Amino acid sequence: MLQGKKRHMVGSASASPRGKDTFPKILLHNARVFGNRTAFREKDFGIWQSWTWSGVSEEIRAFSIGLQSLGLKAGDKIAIVGANRPRLYWAMVAAQAIGAVPVPVYADSVAEEMAYVLGHAEVAFAIVEDQEQVDKLLSMSDEVPSLKHVIYDEVRGLRDYDHTHLHSYASVQDKGRALQAQSASLKGEWEQGLATGKGSDIAVMLYTSGTTGRPKGVMLSFDNLVISGRNGNDFDHLDETEEVLAYLPMAWIGDHVFSLAQAFTAGYCVNCPESMDTIDVDRREIAPTYFFAPPRVFETMLTMIMVNMEDAGRTKRAMFDTFMDVARKVGEKILNGEKVALKDRLLYRLGEFFVYGPLKNRMGLTRMKVGYTAGEAIGPEIFQFYRSLGLNLKQLYGQTEASVYITLQPDGEIFGDTVGKPAPDVELKIAESGEVMYRSPGVFVGYFKNDEATASTKTPDGWVHTGDAGIIADNGHLKIIDRAKDVGRLTDGALFAPKYIENKLKFFPNIKEAVAFGHERDRVGVFVNIDLTAVGSWAERNNVNYASYQELAAHPDVYAMIESHVDQVNRDLAREPMMAGAQIRRFLILHKELDADDGELTRTQKVRRSFIAERYGPLIEALYDGSATKHVRTEVTYEDGRKGVLEATVEIRDMPLHDAGKSFQEAAE
Amino acid sequence: MNAFVADKALTPAEADGSGEPETLLRVDNVSLAFGGVKAITDISFDIRKGEIRAIIGPNGAGKTSMLNVINGFYHPQEGTITWRGTVRRKMKPYEAASQGIARTFQNVALFKGMTTLDNIMSGRSLKMHRNFFWQVLWRGPAEREEIEHRKKVEEIIDFLEIQAIRKTPVGRLPYGLQKRVELGRALAMEPELLLLDEPMAGMNLEEKEDMSRFIIDVNQEFGTTIALIEHDMGVVMDLSDRVVVLDYGKKIADGPPEEVQASQAVIDAYLGVSH
Numbered sequence: 001m002l003q004g005k006k007r008h009m010v011g012s013a014s015a016s017p018r019g020k021d022t023f024p025k026i027l028l029h030n031a032r033v034f035g036n037r038t039a040f041r042e043k044d045f046g047i048w049q050s051w052t053w054s055g056v057s058e059e060i061r062a063f064s065i066g067l068q069s070l071g072l073k074a075g076d077k078i079a080i081v082g083a084n085r086p087r088l089y090w091a092m093v094a095a096q097a098i099g100a101v102p103v104p105v106y107a108d109s110v111a112e113e114m115a116y117v118l119g120h121a122e123v124a125f126a127i128v129e130d131q132e133q134v135d136k137l138l139s140m141s142d143e144v145p146s147l148k149h150v151i152y153d154e155v156r157g158l159r160d161y162d163h164t165h166l167h168s169y170a171s172v173q174d175k176g177r178a179l180q181a182q183s184a185s186l187k188g189e190w191e192q193g194l195a196t197g198k199g200s201d202i203a204v205m206l207y208t209s210g211t212t213g214r215p216k217g218v219m220l221s222f223d224n225l226v227i228s229g230r231n232g233n234d235f236d237h238l239d240e241t242e243e244v245l246a247y248l249p250m251a252w253i254g255d256h257v258f259s260l261a262q263a264f265t266a267g268y269c270v271n272c273p274e275s276m277d278t279i280d281v282d283r284r285e286i287a288p289t290y291f292f293a294p295p296r297v298f299e300t301m302l303t304m305i306m307v308n309m310e311d312a313g314r315t316k317r318a319m320f321d322t323f324m325d326v327a328r329k330v331g332e333k334i335l336n337g338e339k340v341a342l343k344d345r346l347l348y349r350l351g352e353f354f355v356y357g358p359l360k361n362r363m364g365l366t367r368m369k370v371g372y373t374a375g376e377a378i379g380p381e382i383f384q385f386y387r388s389l390g391l392n393l394k395q396l397y398g399q400t401e402a403s404v405y406i407t408l409q410p411d412g413e414i415f416g417d418t419v420g421k422p423a424p425d426v427e428l429k430i431a432e433s434g435e436v437m438y439r440s441p442g443v444f445v446g447y448f449k450n451d452e453a454t455a456s457t458k459t460p461d462g463w464v465h466t467g468d469a470g471i472i473a474d475n476g477h478l479k480i481i482d483r484a485k486d487v488g489r490l491t492d493g494a495l496f497a498p499k500y501i502e503n504k505l506k507f508f509p510n511i512k513e514a515v516a517f518g519h520e521r522d523r524v525g526v527f528v529n530i531d532l533t534a535v536g537s538w539a540e541r542n543n544v545n546y547a548s549y550q551e552l553a554a555h556p557d558v559y560a561m562i563e564s565h566v567d568q569v570n571r572d573l574a575r576e577p578m579m580a581g582a583q584i585r586r587f588l589i590l591h592k593e594l595d596a597d598d599g600e601l602t603r604t605q606k607v608r609r610s611f612i613a614e615r616y617g618p619l620i621e622a623l624y625d626g627s628a629t630k631h632v633r634t635e636v637t638y639e640d641g642r643k644g645v646l647e648a649t650v651e652i653r654d655m656p657l658h659d660a661g662k663s664f665q666e667a668a669e
Numbered sequence: 670m671n672a673f674v675a676d677k678a679l680t681p682a683e684a685d686g687s688g689e690p691e692t693l694l695r696v697d698n699v700s701l702a703f704g705g706v707k708a709i710t711d712i713s714f715d716i717r718k719g720e721i722r723a724i725i726g727p728n729g730a731g732k733t734s735m736l737n738v739i740n741g742f743y744h745p746q747e748g749t750i751t752w753r754g755t756v757r758r759k760m761k762p763y764e765a766a767s768q769g770i771a772r773t774f775q776n777v778a779l780f781k782g783m784t785t786l787d788n789i790m791s792g793r794s795l796k797m798h799r800n801f802f803w804q805v806l807w808r809g810p811a812e813r814e815e816i817e818h819r820k821k822v823e824e825i826i827d828f829l830e831i832q833a834i835r836k837t838p839v840g841r842l843p844y845g846l847q848k849r850v851e852l853g854r855a856l857a858m859e860p861e862l863l864l865l866d867e868p869m870a871g872m873n874l875e876e877k878e879d880m881s882r883f884i885i886d887v888n889q890e891f892g893t894t895i896a897l898i899e900h901d902m903g904v905v906m907d908l909s910d911r912v913v914v915l916d917y918g919k920k921i922a923d924g925p926p927e928e929v930q931a932s933q934a935v936i937d938a939y940l941g942v943s944h
Contacts, residue, residue, distance in 0.1 A: 045823035046835065156828070157886050277833035 074099025082129025488519025494581025
């Protein structure tokens with residue numbers, strides 16, 4: 001839609017054009033302009049069922065009028081619980097048309113957490129997917145006294161429930177349709193009603209999971225979402241021809257923006273998978289043109305490919321290996337539009353035909369124009385793998401409070417270790433403390449019923465604390481180094497970001513876990529856990545014999561290998577002026593794997609830093625007292641619950657420092 | 670007070686207001702023997718329309734034989750079977766099937782090399798009206814008919830939440846899922862009476878919960894009458910409306926779960942007393 005692009009230029013933070021400042025208004029506009037274009041699809045009964053924009057408009061109107069007749073009014077909160085389904089997306093806009101505020105919640109959250117959110121939000125209505133969610137809500141009616149009506153999409157199993165306050169989605173819509181049939185003026189009245197909505201009204205409330213304390217309700221206005229959505233579309237040139245797959249939780253800001261805000265503002269089609277287990281097949285059938293996934297999705301896809309290639313015939317494997325070498329060499333350059341020798345270009349073409357094309361088809365990414373990953377750091381190898389296939393995969397950095405976008409990687413400016421440049425209309429700065437702060441039209445209105453938290457997050461002039469520490473590189477790209485509260489200082493004042501160092505180490509396949517120490521100490525020391533699979537297969541290939549993890553971890557060759565990795569990390573750190581002071585001075589390879597059974601990791605496999613510091617006190621001491629070896633006894637818990645003691649003499653290695661200035665120059669040249 | 674809590678579910682008989690429950694199938698004084706071995710001795714009970722009826726008993730009590738009699742695989746030497754008010758003559762299992770009796774087996778009996786979809790499709794074969802010639806030709810009416818059947822099968826796939834394995838050969842599926850596919854194939858016949866022979870044998874707790882849910886839903890959504898054999902007493906007591914207990918081929922109790930559970934004869938049969 002060329003016209004549209006001209007109308008709202010990148011970077012225009014002004015109010016949305018022509019009164020299209022709320023989603024209900026945009027819906028009417030889309031129904032007029034895109035009428036017969038497909039707006040939503042859902043795979044049901046093995047077939048992609050689809051709805052056009054004008055169809056969706058009718059569905060939403062019927063439901064909205066039905067809701068009104070049940071007593072929903074402006075300002076009421078309405079919970080949305082369930083997996084991605086067109087009807088749940090419609091319910092949000094139907095509520096907005098009346099002035100009510102949708103509150104999507106995580107469908108799989110435990111009852112207690114959900115009850116807190118619904119109680120805190122004071123929801124009056126709840127629109128849920130099926131019986132499971134109905135049961136969950138009924139069980140918490142004491143904690144959520146404000147809840148008046150529950151409306152469900154999937155009828156199954158609910159026939160015998162008391163239906164005084166329980167309604168099926170279809171029955172509410174039928175009521176809306178019946179009312180419209182009775183009164184010819186109702187449609188007009190409904191449209192007039194939604195026309196009174198303003199861009200500054202609250203569009204949605206999203207609860208952030210929050211690693212500490214209770215979840216907070218982030219209030220976002222229509223302006224926040226509509227402007228962010230338009231900016232996002234313009235940034236990546238997205239229009240009504242895009243196809244996206246809606247499969248990430250509806251309560252998550254990313255899905256809300258990709259599958260609703262951007263879909264409505266651009267007019268593109270949102271596809272809802274048949275079930276959570278069929279996403280891979282559904283993605284292949286739809287072949288989304290705009291795709292978002294957290295790093296683990298890309299990791300899993302890559303692992304699947306590699307495993308399948310192991311089982312492939314010899315010819316196929318040889319072809320895969322040959323052409324993947326070509327892709328590694330020139331794929332990214334071609335994608336970035338750099339100069340590449342004609343021979344390589346032709347080889348790459350051939351590879352596209354024989355290997356990359358079929359691979360992309362397998363993954364359902366054949367038509368992908370642009371894809372994003374965010375949420376956590378993605379391994380550089382994984383990132384490069386996809387880019388070398390010619391997939392325009394990029395990173396972004398965002399949060400709920402910003403209506404997603406804070407920084408984005410522009411096409412052709414992709415660096416594995418940065419999260420890109422400020423998104424359109426976003427101002428970025430680094431506070432004294434090293435914390436990243438931003439100001440943008442997407443900045444949230446406030447936390448619901450929590451002025452204290454709002455005041456501590458958002459300054460009076462609109463800057464928001466992200467809670468992340470970062471630096472802005474010379475090329476203008478933002479680099480996130482750690483959670484602000486975890487960042488410390490060495491005694492000489494150098495910045496120490498443990499997670500940043502650990503992630504750099506963990507990107508080596510041979511290193512499974514790393515724990516860095518250095519806050520309020522004179523230098524950085526690191527514990528390393530080797531990856532038994534990766535190092536084990538290396539040992540097999542190199543005739544290294546070992547009987548246990550402990551023996552392999554202490555092997556001199558393994559130490560030499562890890563030493564070279566640590567040295568590489570130091571080189572990388574030396575190249576960054578802010579980080580050069582925090583190079584690793586000493587490291588050791590732990591004699592046992594960190595394990596959740598021993599309390600060293602959380603159940604989600606995150607390192608419990610303080611616990612480890614306590615448990616391995618003598619080893620930390622050894623990191624700093626200069627000794628070359630240390631004898632330790634560690635209690636371990638076996639899987640059957642028995643306890644045992646592991647004894648080992650652990651070697652500690654010193655590492656040379658790299659000259660900050662010099663390597664920086666090297667890099668610059 | 671919680672305004673949402675539903676009233677106790679109505680039994681089908683109460684729901685249709687007739688008061689007197691309609692009997693779908695009645696077994697009168699049936700005896701079955703293999704040579705000198707008496708598998709079933711003089712058993713009578715009925716299955717009412719719309720109920721979940723459990724048949725329980727210790728190993729070798731004659732439960733599976735009873736199911737085999739109901740679905741026409743065995744022919745009792747004595748006694749009668751009344752199906753929808755008509756006394757049944759000697760018949761073949763497929764005749765029973767075409768009259769609306771479907772079943773699943775104690776050991777999964779699927780076509781291992783075929784996909785889930787094809788297996789469930791095979792359950793529709795009795796409903797196919799076009800003859801073999803038309804189906805081979807697969808044009809016009811046969812094609813239209815197949816589309817209709819596929820629709821029905823897709824509804825079942827959706828109902829049993831097995832979309833993800835639609836195209837997977839069933840031999841590759843875990844046991845719990847195979848059981849679900851088998852239930853799907855039985856449902857594809859749109860039976861009036863569904864016989865389930867140990868639908869939860871060999872399942873873990875989670876799979877049992879899922880299967881129980883499906884059985885209840887089949888009963889409620891499709892109004893299918895269900896007769897099931899099951900060893901997990903917790904499941905039986907939760908699911909069934911009425912239970913008949915067999916021991917050594919004889920009926921020792923019949924009634925609602927609570928009543929049966931309290932019966933001394935049943936306790937003796939399960940805990941063992943000298944005979």
